[in-house]
Amino acid sequence: MIGVAIPFFQRKPGLLNRALRSIAVQQGDYRVHVYIIDDASPIPAEQELAGLEDRLTRDIVILRQANAGPGRARNLALDKMDADVEIVAFLDSDDAWESGHLQNICRAFAAGADFYFADHRREEDLQNRFTQCGFEPDGASIGGSDHLFWCERRGLIRAVVQRSPVGTSTVAIRRSKLGATRFPTWLRSAGEDSIFWLEVLRGDLKTACSTTMEVALGRGVSIFNHRSWGTQAALRTTLDEMRLQIHLRQHFALDDDLTAQSKAQCRRLDQAFCAHLIGCLRRMQWPGANLPLSYFRHRPGALLQLPPIAARALWQKMQPSPP
Numbered sequence: 001m002i003g004v005a006i007p008f009f010q011r012k013p014g015l016l017n018r019a020l021r022s023i024a025v026q027q028g029d030y031r032v033h034v035y036i037i038d039d040a041s042p043i044p045a046e047q048e049l050a051g052l053e054d055r056l057t058r059d060i061v062i063l064r065q066a067n068a069g070p071g072r073a074r075n076l077a078l079d080k081m082d083a084d085v086e087i088v089a090f091l092d093s094d095d096a097w098e099s100g101h102l103q104n105i106c107r108a109f110a111a112g113a114d115f116y117f118a119d120h121r122r123e124e125d126l127q128n129r130f131t132q133c134g135f136e137p138d139g140a141s142i143g144g145s146d147h148l149f150w151c152e153r154r155g156l157i158r159a160v161v162q163r164s165p166v167g168t169s170t171v172a173i174r175r176s177k178l179g180a181t182r183f184p185t186w187l188r189s190a191g192e193d194s195i196f197w198l199e200v201l202r203g204d205l206k207t208a209c210s211t212t213m214e215v216a217l218g219r220g221v222s223i224f225n226h227r228s229w230g231t232q233a234a235l236r237t238t239l240d241e242m243r244l245q246i247h248l249r250q251h252f253a254l255d256d257d258l259t260a261q262s263k264a265q266c267r268r269l270d271q272a273f274c275a276h277l278i279g280c281l282r283r284m285q286w287p288g289a290n291l292p293l294s295y296f297r298h299r300p301g302a303l304l305q306l307p308p309i310a311a312r313a314l315w316q317k318m319q320p321s322p323p
Helices: 015-024 045-049 070-080 101-110 129-133 153-163 192-201 232-251 256-282 290-298 300-318
Strands: 002-008 032-038 060-064 087-090 115-122 148-151 172-174 207-217
Touching: 002 015, 002 070, 002 101, 015 032, 015 045, 032 070, 045 060, 060 070, 070 192, 087 101, 101 115, 101 148, 101 172, 101 207, 115 129, 115 192, 129 153, 148 153, 153 192, 153 256, 192 232, 232 256, 232 290, 256 300, 290 300
Parallel strands: 002 032, 002 087, 032 060, 115 207
Antiparallel strands: 087 172, 115 172, 148 207
16 A cells, blocks of 8 residues: 655645645556645645545545644654555645656566655746756666666765755655654754655665656745745745755765765855845844844854845945836
């Protein structure tokens, strides 16, 4: 059986319904059990089941938790899945699977895969994710397929650290390989999925991927994907991105090149955080002390970015408006 974990927190109706319909049209013959985790969503999960066929809704379980973020929601699903679930697949509530996704997963797992992911694209992007990351599978074709390939595990770990080609809604994992590994809950806006993949990939498992675009990523409630300049949400996301980079350097054996890239990314995040903070102040929207204090406690040198960014913002504000 395939267990599908869907964390749910949305303000726009219809997104979860679209995701569930993409499960209903999957090709192939296999049992699917869907676990929706209502993360105190403003739109109740039950409302999104309207119009779905009975053959799908009878295999849907709705779990509830106080709002705690997608990582903790997925963990709840992992803990509550039935004993006969052998493959765990993930789907975010604003994303949709292409009709051959689960069939490709089953084909790869039948060949011995333990970890699977596929190419994908956000609706606002011109390029698929693999192209953006420069990712190409480095293993042989699976069963002569023109789109299913083996991936060398260590190479995939490096790719995830560098610029991850792995999209959460494309991933499936053999449940027996998970053990007690769970998503970190101290990150809520960015990075919790990457850490989870890396922890899983520490184990002895075979990895496979599909070069076909199997998931269309939507634009629902997603702080990471819809970061607006100069907002509290942008500050939270940038803080979590910085904490992710520090965690990677502390807990994973990065080589000198990856370490240098991570430190360079932190310097870019320093600039971004200060620019977002100045943007909040310009909008007269003080984000509170916790976010700036948390960031500058980790990166005190980032404070040096504030004066030039503030001066640049002031200069831009003083420029005359175009006629």
